[in-house]
Amino acid sequence: MLITLKEIFKYAGDNVAIGAFNIHNLEFIKGVVQAAEETQRPAIMMINEAVLKYGGIEILGGAAIAAAKKASVDMAVMVDHGEDIDFLKKCIDFGLDIMFDGSHLPFEENIKLTKMMADYAHSHNRSIEGEIGQLGLSEDGDEETEQKITSVEEAVTFASKTDIDVLAISVGNVHGFYKGEAKINVPRIKEISSALEKMPIVMHGGSDIPSEIMRASIQAGIKKFNIATDLKHAYALTMYDLMHQDTMPIQPLQLFPVVADAVAAVAAEKIKIFSSEV
Numbered sequence: 227m228l229i230t231l232k233e234i235f236k237y238a239g240d241n242v243a244i245g246a247f248n249i250h251n252l253e254f255i256k257g258v259v260q261a262a263e264e265t266q267r268p269a270i271m272m273i274n275e276a277v278l279k280y281g282g283i284e285i286l287g288g289a290a291i292a293a294a295k296k297a298s299v300d301m302a303v304m305v306d307h308g309e310d311i312d313f314l315k316k317c318i319d320f321g322l323d324i325m326f327d328g329s330h331l332p333f334e335e336n337i338k339l340t341k342m343m344a345d346y347a348h349s350h351n352r353s354i355e356g357e358i359g360q361l362g363l364s365e366d367g368d369e370e371t372e373q374k375i376t377s378v379e380e381a382v383t384f385a386s387k388t389d390i391d392v393l394a395i396s397v398g399n400v401h402g403f404y405k406g407e408a409k410i411n412v413p414r415i416k417e418i419s420s421a422l423e424k425m426p427i428v429m430h431g432g433s434d435i436p437s438e439i440m441r442a443s444i445q446a447g448i449k450k451f452n453i454a455t456d457l458k459h460a461y462a463l464t465m466y467d468l469m470h471q472d473t474m475p476i477q478p479l480q481l482f483p484v485v486a487d488a489v490a491a492v493a494a495e496k497i498k499i500f501s502s503e504v
């Protein structure tokens with residue numbers, strides 16, 4: 227069933243986080259839904275703003291919403307890293323929850339725009355995630371940006387002034403693959419989650435993090451983990467293997483279910499880590 231981003235956190239707890247997975251096409255959608263149904267756990271499908279502009283709000287967004295409505299477990303569907311105000315309003319009108327990313331803006335400007343989007347989302351019964359702090363890599367994981375760890379003060383001020391439902395923080399997490407071991411500031415997660423009390427906090431760049439660090443982060447208060455790269459990697463690797471067989475298959479139905487299964491396997495493995503089942 228389709229529920230809102232805000233509602234899905236009823237399934238999170240002291241020891242349990244919700245998996246949020248970036249989807250790009252039907253195979254990712256099918257893979258993530260399959261993983262949620264197999265594990266009988268809720269999950270979030272996220273669509274990056276650029277991907278949604280390519281796929282279309284009604285087409286790709288509509289497919290994800292339709293799949294969530296049909297799923298045997300509760301699911302939410304949201305735009306990830308939205309920056310285009312007019313486009314995001316159309317997404318909300320259509321029925322998508324959003325993440326508004328003003329983390330690259332000056333702090334006060336981020337507050338102002340995030341609050342405006344929060345008011346718009348809430349007046350349409352949708353939820354919103356905001357972000358402060360800067361991750362070490364750009365959204366697509368290709369470009370290095372300056373890393374800025376979120377302070378407790380910033381988190382508290384931002385949460386109270388913007389009226390958001392969920393907050394993404396920067397605690398050493400990066401998008402894409404990590405160079406060396408992921409260095410996550412677990413004590414800072416604990417400080418921020420204690421200071422924010424009920425507001426769920428999110429870690430982006432959840433791929434390529436060892437499961438024990440994920441578990442420690444969840445115990446410190448992370449309630450949503452964003453996974454993009456690990457699914458894209460599984461998808462590309464599986465497609466590559468299929469394409470490099472002696473006889474290259476050209477029937478889409480010889481390819482699509484196989485890559486969807488590969489996406490599902492990785493998503494299910496993550497959901498189990500988030501649900502403390504491994």
Ligand SMILES: [Zn+2]
Nearest residue numbers: 307430431452
């Ligand atoms: Zn992100």
